[in-house]
Amino acid sequence: MSASHLGTLPKHIQDELAALEREEASERAVATASQWRLMWWRFRKHSLAMVSLGVLATLFLVAIFAEFVAPYNPMAVHATRTYAPPQVIYLIEHGRLTWPFTYGLKSTVEVETMRRVYTLDYSQRIELGLFVRGEPYRLLGVIPTDLRLFGTRDGTQLISVLGSDRLGRDLFSRMVHATRISLSIGLAAVALSLVLGVTLGGISGYFGGRVDMLIQRLIEFIDAIPSLPLWMGLSAAIPLTWPPLWVYFAITLVLSLLGWTGMARVVRGRFLALREEDFVMAARVSGSSERRIIFRHMLPSFVSHIIASLTLTIPGRILGETSLSFLGLGLKEPIISYGVLLQDAQNVRTVATAPWLITPALVVMLIVIAYNFLGDGLRDAADPYA
Amino acid sequence: MDRTAPRDAHAALLEVQDLKVYFPIRRGLLQRKVGEVKAVDGVSFRLWPGETLSLVGESGCGKTTTGRSIVRAYKTPPTAGRICFRGDDGQVVDLAQLGDAELKPYRRAMQMVFQDPFASLNPRMTVLDIIGEPLLVNGIASGKELEARVAELLRRVKLPPEYMRRYPHAFSGGQRQRIGIARALATGPRLVVADEAVSALDVSVQAQILNLMQDLQAELSLTYLFVAHNLSVVRYISDRVAVMYVGRVVELAETSKLFAQPRHPYTEALLANVPRPDPRLRGMRIVLQGEVPDPANPPSGCHFHPRCRYAQARCASEAPPLREIAPGQHVACHFAETLTLRGAAAPPAVA
């Protein structure tokens, strides 16, 4: 509007017209919300992903404080409790709510099969308690204590909520410790894959051309090979004489050797897409160095995608370890992982007599499902600008 | 600004000489080069300080590639040619083959405004970071001073400085384009390449941005290289116009001359095909047959000859060079002198 038309108008109208020229941006809270905040808002909408986050957080807490959560030493052998079934915890007695308790187990040895047969001993009422004293240990490997999350009040009687294994070891305590190994091996294997994947995928996507072609062929090749037989072959070569910690790292290495391809694909794809983005070109025209373009513009744009796809690869690693250990080619006692626990459930007869030995597999499923839902939620939230 | 100042070749801010940008076509497992797209195939022009030169043409004509190559927006340098830029000290430097480090001091003087107001702003950075980036990486300002500068730039593009902590997603298309302009102005450039800077905007917002760009040019004595396909916008903003077709400039002249009396048949066709918001002009189009050829496989001779209604045998075999047929008027047509072509006529007077 040309000024000449407005000159004759009253002052307040002119002011109002001037105000109109100033474009107002929306005043909503999103205006100053960063990428992570937007992602969180989006992620929160996925109820399944939120629940999964809770489940995994709980399991990680259990893993960290395994000695505290487990009522017993996972290695403690109780000859009188071989294949003892889970003990039910009672909360109601004579129709009234009461402090949790359980009944003791009576066992007799069946002569012909040499198996122990358990029956409930109703005369033996065992009071349970929280924060009871048990075998001493060091919390987080430092603080000496003998406090356990739960256990029997008097400390001499035993409670095995998930039953016992063939040596009478408490399955629940063993599973708590297995959580530590299985969750950490998933993370460790993925961490290695991350390094390989980001490096190779980054090189591939950023430089393009022949290097890209070579890495692409390598990825296709690795993806085309069935992983389990190869894992089996590689782990079979781990010398039996190696100490447990070495074996742990060797298995991690084996698992991550084939697992980096997905990550590399994601990183490469993002690089290729971002290389063409106008804002990257704008940064270059502004005089930004390639270093700055990569670290200030490109990387932040796909960190969220990396996290999401990492989350989705962890369950594969956990299942891989479980399968290998189950076959006897992975981790071995005295390391306890879910796979090691499941070795006990290798044949149908054992499963038939002690079905509770399958419970580790159920927890593995829970972990895998939780990671999948979490990853799905993260992936949907990863690009809050889409 | 005096648009009629004498034009001494030494005074040119930018001289592009025979610029060629070829993109290889790679195929197969070994990524062998099987051909190339000659996106820009020998483009030359000069840009005078304070003027606006528009590059127009249809998709695939190489106008965007030309603009981007001039500010060296691609990672690889152009295939051939010279991009001679007169620096602040009056020294003329050929930017075409400079490495990143040598190029850096000249980046401050040449900036670019992008087409897509959504893709050209990093959604993960605040307005302060986006506009401040050129200041920061060129060591012009940092900290409090940076903020003050960004606030000043925002005011310049008529956005409230309070918005600097916001992210791009909080802004409308027009506002984003203002932010993009503020970023381009941050280092105090003398040349701004506007690559379809208003094409993605709605009509009403497009007018605001065009006005803003005009105002800024006057205030800051900017030189614009305006890349566009919309001839009405080009007419409005530019002093001179270069028409491109399949990688080459076919006509370059002052805006009023080019629009009133085009000398190249393609320019004539383009002008006649502009949809004009006036129902009285209905049916005045010369509908041009055929389509823009594939730059990977252009026709022989004059690239336009298969679609040209004045084409003769010579046009198919011999590529016409761009020649000056009158002062300031360059045409690449064998028959420029003999053809009488129709310009963009004014509509009949309203009854």
Added chain:
Amino acid sequence: MTSYIIRRVLYFIPTLLAISLVTFFIIQLPPGDFITSFEARALANGDQADLERAAQLRERYGLDQPWYVQYWRWFTGVLTGDFGYSFQWKQPVSALLGQRMLLTFLLALATTVFVWAVAIPMGIFAAMRKNTLGDYAVSFVGFVGLATPDFLLALVLMWISFFYFDMSVGGLFSPEFENAPWSLARVWDLLGHLWIPVVVIGTNGTAGLIRILRANLLDELHKPYVEAARSRGLTEWRLTAKYPVRVALNPFVSGIGDTLPGLISGATITSIVLSLPTAGPLLLQALLSQDMYLAGSYIFLLSILSVLGVLISDILLAWLDPRIRYQ
């Protein structure tokens, strides 16, 4: 199209070489010279035949030569069908491979068919009924299928049939057909046994493919060409089946290439649990006893099988998608 197939097949050659190198590496991995330990055992037992055998092998595989000579001798042998010697079975590996590889292949094929037959309709159903009870049910089944380790499913199925139906589900044949020559009755018996491993192995892949297809389809369902087809007056089912499903099947087909290695992995472990007469159990035994020529040959052949599957799915994809064909 033909040139594309030729290119793809040619590309198979370096892959073959790469697989053979990896396999050879695995064969060489166990510490020490395994022929030496074989010799040591033979010496301890005073087994003259084995000692001679060891000397022959040492010569045959050039064990005193540099690794590339060893590799070359082994690889050329493999190409002519000589896979080495099993120290545990004291037989040439090729004699042990035949029928087991055939059954492995059969199992993989049957599982692929099963996976397709289940995943395609379920994926389409879930996408078209997005956010309905049916979709949630399919997605839930999919998630559980994805999360269930193959061996667990095998164990549970075995346990159920053992406990409740009192029948053994292990193996691929009833005892009377175990070593019988091939006949119609034997094939019939095989089919009767095949379904359990097929379901076990296929569940995981099915779950994955349902999710892939559903996601692809959801991407496609809102594309303009679907809207355009709708504007032409097609019924929802017809337009979905003809357009987006057709387009969404492309990444699905390449997804099959991606699931095949998974299927073979699954087949390996499932075969071990169900003790099927396929490659899996023998591979495990061979690995545990470090019978490396046998183990290596299995890994080699399983990899080749899976790479071939990927190759076929790539060619299928090119046939389905004109955009790839004309590239």
Added chain:
Amino acid sequence: MNDLLLEIEDLKTHFFLDDGVVKAVDGVSLQVRRGRTLAIVGESGCGKSIMARSILQIVTPPGKIVGGRICYHRAPGDVVNLLDYQRKSREMRAFRGREAAMIFQEPMAALSPVHTIGSQIVERLRLHSGASRREARALAVEMLHRVGIPHPAQRVDAYPHQLSGGMRQRAMIAMALICRPALLIADEPTTALDVTTQAQILELIRQLQAELGMTVVIITHDLGVVAEIADEVAVMYLGQIVEHGPVDAIFHHPQHPYTRGLLRSIPRIEDVTRARLDAIPGAVPHPYARPGGCPFHTRCRERIIHQLELCTHTAPPLTRVGPLQQARCWLHEPPGDGQRGAGHAAEPALAIIGGQ
């Protein structure tokens, strides 16, 4: 009037999203006359495309037509309300396929990448006319020829990616017209094309319209295209029609401040002066933050100049402002009950800023 083809009354199409309801089309009333070309113009987000899709009921969830009538006059006297048909019903599909047709902005995206163009044309023909495969193919080739595709007998087996942009749009048009529809809805048919191709396509549409005697509803944001092809124009803003009338009246005597603003803000190729453009201030409001009252009041200078309080809280009705022209503005509709603001002196006030 018995030459009506389509009568839209108070059409409302809303989108039910997680963050709220977007009233994409909010009470549109419109008449389309047989054999004529109606252009629906507006900026992005004004609801013009959704309006067009509502006619064919191809709006998919979360979008939903929540009210109104769309009366289709098959012949004078033979009227159906299309909204009486279910979205997926046989009748609605028959209408979409046979009596109406639609072409889209991006021909590449609107054609299936894995089917030949011929198969997509034949499908429509066979579905709605019962032609045999051989007949349908022959007709498809004939139609491709008619829309100016060279070598139609070969091109009928081409995949979309083998054709250029202009050829794809021609194929799209052939597909749309194969059943000789009475109504063609063209959604930004030339926006994705180059100027020279754009002219070809507009010419083609005009020529086919004359041959087949069909009615065209064209949706565009380009006033140049409107001037080129339309007989009548409807201007949309935030889901409503703000002005409607014959093309000459809209271009030369616009009555709504928004229409005037639009016309004044476009640069013109014949303008010799480089005066500042008269831009409409501000931007189209966010769909969730729809202003109350007249939706345009936040950007309307005339409201301020005439100090019209009314605009900020009460939406104006569509008022007759010329023989065939209607506008939705309080400047033309004196508020009743003596509430007359300064703005009632509509004509003289507009004269100050009116004209181009």
